[in-house]
Amino acid sequence: MSVQERKARERADRERLILATAREIAEQHGWDAVTTRRLAERIEYSQPVLYSHFRGKREIIGAVALQGATEMAAALRAAASAADGPRARVVALARAYLDFAARSPAVYDAMFQLDGGLAFAREDTPEPLKDAFAALLESLGEVAGDGVDPGLFTELFWAALHGLATLTRADRLPPAETGRRVDLLVDRLAVL
Amino acid sequence: MSVQERKARERADRERLILATAREIAEQHGWDAVTTRRLAERIEYSQPVLYSHFRGKREIIGAVALQGATEMAAALRAAASAADGPRARVVALARAYLDFAARSPAVYDAMFQLDGGLAFAREDTPEPLKDAFAALLESLGEVAGDGVDPGLFTELFWAALHGLATLTRADRLPPAETGRRVDLLVDRLAVL
DNA sequence: CCTCGACCCTAGCACCGCTAGAAAATCGAG
DNA sequence: CTCGATTTTCTAGCGGTGCTAGGGTCGAGG
Numbered sequence: 001m002s003v004q005e006r007k008a009r010e011r012a013d014r015e016r017l018i019l020a021t022a023r024e025i026a027e028q029h030g031w032d033a034v035t036t037r038r039l040a041e042r043i044e045y046s047q048p049v050l051y052s053h054f055r056g057k058r059e060i061i062g063a064v065a066l067q068g069a070t071e072m073a074a075a076l077r078a079a080a081s082a083a084d085g086p087r088a089r090v091v092a093l094a095r096a097y098l099d100f101a102a103r104s105p106a107v108y109d110a111m112f113q114l115d116g117g118l119a120f121a122r123e124d125t126p127e128p129l130k131d132a133f134a135a136l137l138e139s140l141g142e143v144a145g146d147g148v149d150p151g152l153f154t155e156l157f158w159a160a161l162h163g164l165a166t167l168t169r170a171d172r173l174p175p176a177e178t179g180r181r182v183d184l185l186v187d188r189l190a191v192l
Numbered sequence: 193m194s195v196q197e198r199k200a201r202e203r204a205d206r207e208r209l210i211l212a213t214a215r216e217i218a219e220q221h222g223w224d225a226v227t228t229r230r231l232a233e234r235i236e237y238s239q240p241v242l243y244s245h246f247r248g249k250r251e252i253i254g255a256v257a258l259q260g261a262t263e264m265a266a267a268l269r270a271a272a273s274a275a276d277g278p279r280a281r282v283v284a285l286a287r288a289y290l291d292f293a294a295r296s297p298a299v300y301d302a303m304f305q306l307d308g309g310l311a312f313a314r315e316d317t318p319e320p321l322k323d324a325f326a327a328l329l330e331s332l333g334e335v336a337g338d339g340v341d342p343g344l345f346t347e348l349f350w351a352a353l354h355g356l357a358t359l360t361r362a363d364r365l366p367p368a369e370t371g372r373r374v375d376l377l378v379d380r381l382a383v384l
Numbered sequence: 385c386c387t388c389g390a391c392c393c394t395a396g397c398a399c400c401g402c403t404a405g406a407a408a409a410t411c412g413a414g
Numbered sequence: 415c416t417c418g419a420t421t422t423t424c425t426a427g428c429g430g431t432g433c434t435a436g437g438g439t440c441g442a443g444g
Contacts, residue, residue: 003441003442007390035430035431035432036431036432036433037430037431037432045392045393046392046393046394047393047432047433047434048392048393048394048433048434048435049391049392049393050433051432051433051434052391052392056432056433057432057433112358112359112362112364113305119363120362120363120364120365121363121364121365121366148376152369152372152373152376153376155365155369155373156352156356156373156376156377158355158359159352159355159356159359159365159373160348160351160352160355161355162355162358162359163350163351163352163353163354163355163356163358164348164351164355166354166355166358167304167350167351167354170304170312171311171312171313172304172312172313173312173313173347173351174313177344177347180344181344181347181348181351184340184344184345184348185348188380188381189380189381199421227399227400227401228400228401228402229399229400229401237423237424238423238424238425239401239402239403239424240402240403240404240423240424240425241422241423241424242402243401243402243403244422244423248401248402249401249402385444386443386444387442387443387444388441388442388443388444389440389441389442389443390439390440390441390442391438391439391440391441392437392438392439392440393436393437393438393439394435394436394437394438395434395435395436395437396433396434396435396436397432397433397434397435398431398432398433399430399431399432399433400429400430400431400432401428401429401430401431402427402428402429402430403426403427403428404425404426404427404428405424405425405426405427406423406424406425406426407422407423407424407425408421408422408423408424409420409421409422409423410419410420410421410422411418411419411420411421412417412418412419412420413416413417413418413419414415414416414417414418
C-alpha cells in the first residue's frame with residue numbers, strides 16, 4: 001500500500017504546486033495572465049494535468065479563494081486580539097482587512113471579484129468562507145449597538161470595507177486618505 | 193457639404209447602435225458574451241467596422257460607462273429632489289443608487305467593475321464621472337457632520353453603497369434585507 | 385518476465401481580440 | 415455619363431484562450 005500512499009502524496013504536492021503557482025502569477029501579473037498554458041509550463045506538466053486536479057480555471061480560482069479566506073480569518077483574528085478595547089479592536093480589524101486586500105489583491109479578487117464557483121451566504125457555503133465572516137462578527141458584534149442584529153451590522157461594515165478596498169485598488173478613490181476614511185467609518189458605524 | 197453631414201450623421205447613428213447593442217447583450221448575457229464577432233453580427237457589419245469607431249473592446253466598455261454615469265447622475269438627482277428633509281433625501285439617494293446597480297448590472301459593471309480605460313478621481317476625469325460623484329456630494333454634503341470634509345464623507349458613503357451593490361449582486365449578501373442595511377447605513381453614517 | 389491499467393502528452397477544437405490587404409461602393413472631375 | 419481616386423467595408427488570418435479526445439509510455443501486480 002505504500003506505493004499508493006506515495007502517489008497520493010505526490011498528487012497532493014502537485015496540487016499545492018498548482019495553486020501556489022497560480023497565486024504567484026496572479027499576484028505578479030493579474031489573473032488574466034494565469035492561462036492554463038502558462039500555468040502548465042510553470043509546473044512543468046502539460047495542460048491536461050491541470051484538469052485531473054480541477055474541473056477548470058474557475059475551480060482553481062475557487063481553491064485560491066478558500067486558501068485566502070483561511071488566511072484572512074487568521075489575519076483578522078490576530079489583529080483584533082492584539083488590540084485593547086472595542087474601538088482599537090475594530091480599527092485594527094478594519095486596517096487588517098484593507099491591508100489584506102492591498103497586499104494580496106489577486107487572492108482578494110479570487111474571493112470577492114471573480115467567479116470561483118463558490119456559494120456564499122448559504123448553508124452549503126464552504127467552511128473557510130463562513131469562518132472569515134465569523135472572524136469579522138466576533139469583533140464587530142460587540143459594537144453593533146442595542147437592538148441591531150449583529151449579523152446585519154457585520155454585513156454592512158463588511159460591505160463598507162469591501163467598497164473601500166475595491167474602489168481604492170481600482171483607482172476610483174485616492175489611496176492617500178484611506179486612514180481618515182477608516183477612522184470616520186469606525187467613528188460613525190460602531191457604537192462604543 | 194451636405195453629403196459629408198449625412199455621412200457624419202450616419203456614422204454617429206451607427207456608433208449609437210454599437211453602444212446600444214453592446215449594452216443589450218451585456219445586460220442579457222453578461223459582458224463576457226459581448227464579443228466583437230457577436231456584436232458585429234448584431235449590428236450587421238463586419239468586425240473591423242467596430243474598430244473604426246472604438247480602439248477596442250475596452251473603449252466600448254468605457255463609452256457605456258460614460259453613458260451610465262450620466263444616467264446615474266440624473267437618477268440620483270431625481271430621487272433626491274423628490275424627497276423632503278435631509279434624512280429622506282439620503283435614504284432616497286441610497287435606494288436610487290442600489291436600484292440603479294440592480295437594474296442595470298452590466299452598465300454598473302462597466303462603470304466600476306471592469307476596465308474601461310477611464311481615469312477616476314483626477315483632474316482629467318471625464319465630466320460624466322465627476323458629475324455622478326457631484327450628484328452624490330450634493331445630497332450627502334449636508335449630512336457629513338461638523339468638522340468632516342464633505343468630499344471624504346461622500347467617498348466613504350459611496351464606498352459603502354458600492355460594497356452593498358457588488359456583494360449583493362455577486363450573491364455574497366442575501367438580497368432580502370437590503371432595505372434594513374440601507375436604513376442602518378443612513379442612521380449611522382449621516383449626521384442629521 | 386509479461387500483461388495490463390494508470391498516467392501523461394500531443395494535437396486539435398471552437399472561440400477570443402484584433403488587423404492587413406483585397407474588394408466594393410461612392411465621390412468628384414472632365 | 416464615364417472614369418479615376420478615395421473612402422468604406424469585407425474576407426481572411428494571426429496569435430492567443432479554455433478545454434478535451436485519443437494514443438503512447440511506463441511502472442505495478444501477478
